[in-house]
Amino acid sequence: MESNRQRKVAQIIQEDFAELFRKQASESKQSILVSVSDVKVSADLGIAKIYLSIFPQEFRSAVMKEIEENKAQYRNFIGQKMAKQVRVIPNLNFYLDTALDDVEKLERELRGEGDNPIL
Numbered sequence: 001m002e003s004n005r006q007r008k009v010a011q012i013i014q015e016d017f018a019e020l021f022r023k024q025a026s027e028s029k030q031s032i033l034v035s036v037s038d039v040k041v042s043a044d045l046g047i048a049k050i051y052l053s054i055f056p057q058e059f060r061s062a063v064m065k066e067i068e069e070n071k072a073q074y075r076n077f078i079g080q081k082m083a084k085q086v087r088v089i090p091n092l093n094f095y096l097d098t099a100l101d102d103v104e105k106l107e108r109e110l111r112g113e114g115d116n117p118i119l
Contacts, residue, residue: 002041010048017050020077
């Protein structure tokens with residue numbers, strides 16, 4: 001069960017990263033959309049799991065690789081934003097959120113357009 005403090009810290013992280021990724025997308029020459037779908041923070045506020053949705057799909061691995069390489073810079077960024085609100089800046093773990101892809105695949109299967117044969 002999440003505490004109010006965990007929810008507040010998660011919300012701050014989600015909003016700040018959403019704004020950062022929006023700015024990066026507007027400055028980029030490629031049209032890539034990175035959205036922060038969810039943030040989970042551990043009870044001790046030491047670890048933040050950040051779930052990202054990346055569109056279009058063909059850029060996912062490259063974008064995730066770039067994010068992992070720049071993890072220290074992202075932690076520094078969030079540290080500057082949250083410096084007055086928390087004592088310890090959480091370690092950031094980024095994950096690819098494929099929930100929308102799973103829903104789309106399931107809908108395709110139910111319409112009979114997938115690999116499943118219609119009985």
